[in-house]
Amino acid sequence: MxxxxxxxxxxxxxxxxxxxxxxxxxxxxxxxxxxxxxxxxxxxxxxxxxxxxxxxxxxxxxxxxxxxxxxxxxxxxxxxxxxxFLPTEAGARYATLQWLMFQMGGLGPMLGQTHHFRIYAPEKIDYAINRYTNEAKRLYGVMDTQLGKTQYMAGNDYTIADIASFPWTRSWQNQGIELAEFPNVKRWHEAIAARPAVIRxxxxxxxxxxxxxxxxxxxxxxxxxxxxxx
The missing domain is CATH 3.40.30.10 (Glutaredoxin)
Structure with missing residues (x-):
């Protein structure tokens, strides 16, 4: 248990x-x-x-x-x-881990700051809002480029890299993102959101x-x- x-x-x-x-x-x-x-x-x-x-x-x-x-x-x-959800073959395993680290070190912290300054901060600071909104757009662009090459973040199999990244993209509106501008992310996001285990x-x-x-x-x-x- x-x-x-x-x-x-x-x-x-x-x-x-x-x-x-x-x-x-x-x-x-x-x-x-x-x-x-x-x-x-x-x-x-x-x-x-x-x-x-x-x-x-x-x-x-x-x-x-x-x-x-x-x-x-x-x-x-x-x-x-x-x-x-974590391949054993070395190349696929490290591909998964690198995109997991991308989420842990970049996507999560930067989108968290975007949420904070756009939504929660008691004082609206234009510099901070612009900095983190632009970084959010850059990170979505990185994901969009990758997802234009592969079905999922680390390749053509669903892995912990996707499980880690998906929840951070559920609030894309709060991040100043237009998901339609990132069609590969949109396709990936909608596919994962429809999985029964994800819904639960x-x-x-x-x-x-x-x-x-x-x-x-x-x-x-x-x-x-x-x-x-x-």
Whole structure:
């Protein structure tokens, strides 16, 4: 049994989708990041960086429990545990890992900043909005070029590179993106969105998430609490 500690965010959805795609048995434990659940000692014992998602696999390597944080590491672990969505042939494996790292190091962080300055920042700073919106467009362009060559991000097979990237493209409107301008991304996005496991995965905890409108939630996510020692 895998216990997943998560919330309905793009990083959470990566793991929800992977669990649905692999068919592994799992239990969901909501970590309401707007209420400050990510700073509770029990969660910090699993995820010392106070970020979701994190998992505890009661049947980890050698039959021993394993706790793991960082969504990319979790995807690799689940792929290796199930022998799914991460090729074993060296060339295809490294192609998958490089596009996974593209998401972890570029697509996720930059689109996160785009969301922040366009949607959540209390002060609208034109320089920041323009910088990150332009970077979002550049990254979509990188994806569009790649997806003009292959069906999926790392080749012609669906992999954890796609599972990692897809949730970040679900809010393309908030990122200042016109998806029609990136036809290969649009084709890829629509194909993945129609997968039954993806539909189930993005529904996990979706009803629990609330719009970020109150001052307490903003403080928990963006204020001094985020930078305090826990």
């Amino acid at each position: 895998i216990d997943v500690y998560s919330w309905a965010t793009p990083n959470g959805h990566k793991v929800h989708i992977m669990l649905e795609e692999t068919g592994l048995e799992y239990r969901v434990h909501p970590v309401n990041i707007g209420a400050g659940d990510q700073f509770k000692p029990d969660f910090l014992g699993i995820s010392p960086n106070n970020k979701i998602p994190a998992i505890v696999d009661s049947d980890g390597p050698g039959g021993k429990p394993l706790s793991l944080f960082e969504s990319g590491a979790i995807l690799i672990y689940l792929a290796e545990k199930t022998a799914k 995965g993005v529904d996990v905890l979706a009803s629990a998430r609330q719009a970020l409108t109150d001052d307490k939630a903003r403080e928990m996510l963006f204020g001094a609490t985020q930078y305090a020692k826990h």
